[in-house]
Amino acid sequence: MSESNQLNTLNQQAVARYQNNFLKEVEDHVEEGQWVKMCMQCGVCAGSCPFGAHWEHSPQKLFMMIRAGKREEVLSTDSMWLCTSCYNCVVRCPRKLPITHIMHGLATYARRLGLVPKGQPTEEFATLFWNNLAKTGRINELKLTLGHYFKDGLISGIKTALGMQSIGIKMVLAKRLNPMEIFGGHGIKDLKGFQAIIAKAREIEDKKHGAAH
Ligand code: SF4
Numbered sequence: 002m003s004e005s006n007q008l009n010t011l012n013q014q015a016v017a018r019y020q021n022n023f024l025k026e027v028e029d030h031v032e033e034g035q036w037v038k039m040c041m042q043c044g045v046c047a048g049s050c051p052f053g054a055h056w057e058h059s060p061q062k063l064f065m066m067i068r069a070g071k072r073e074e075v076l077s078t079d080s081m082w083l084c085t086s087c088y089n090c091v092v093r094c095p096r097k098l099p100i101t102h103i104m105h106g107l108a109t110y111a112r113r114l115g116l117v118p119k120g121q122p123t124e125e126f127a128t129l130f131w132n133n134l135a136k137t138g139r140i141n142e143l144k145l146t147l148g149h150y151f152k153d154g155l156i157s158g159i160k161t162a163l164g165m166q167s168i169g170i171k172m173v174l175a176k177r178l179n180p181m182e183i184f185g186g187h188g189i190k191d192l193k194g195f196q197a198i199i200a201k202a203r204e205i206e207d208k209k210h211g212a213a214h
């Protein structure tokens with residue numbers, strides 16, 4: 002089964018299982034989702050968030066929408082992907098909701114179901130970053146940078162790279178970027194151990210927040 006078919010199936014299974022009870026779905030599958038029902042809609046988080054007017058939906062609004070069963074609108078918005086983890090909302094919420102964690106939990110769940118808006122930059126970069134890191138246990142800055150520049154094709158990659166070349170040269174001179182990393186780069190000593198830890202963490206997460214079970 003292709004990845005997109007698999008995601009589609011996971012989404013349909015979740016819809017069938019929870020029917021109109023989106024709050025319960027969030028409680029079962031989203032990190033700290035059990036807190037959503039505690040929101041008293043005071044609006045302090047919306048007023049405290051540095052994104053303010055730039056949100057499509059503030060945390061306050063998202064929590065209200067979850068309770069109102071607006072499943073598609075919530076999971077397909079990119080609002081939660083804009084959260085910068087500044088924790089302003091968390092320190093001010095009178096109900097002590099772990100808002101930041103819920104925002105990231107909603108983003109992760111939407112990703113598991115394949116509902117993230119296409120080309121969402123935070124999701125794209127996070128995926129690139131993670132795939133780069135998981136390969137050797139260390140970030141290969143050169144490949145990460147090139148992967149980011151060339152994500153939309155050769156021409157736009159060359160244009161971006163040329164536009165950034167003076168910064169790139171300064172980073173090489175300051176030993177912050179090593180051109181030789183293109184040949185594989187350095188990794189950690191116990192890569193197998195690292196991969197076993199990741200596999201176990203994934204298994205635990207799937208059990209806790211799995212999309213279809
Ligand atoms: S500050 Fe807390 S209680 Fe108030 S709207 Fe935001 S999440 Fe809800």
Ligand code: SF4
Pocket residue numbers: 046049050051052060083084085086087088089090091100101104
């Ligand atoms: S942690 Fe995220 S949601 Fe909360 S105030 Fe900061 S950016 Fe906004």
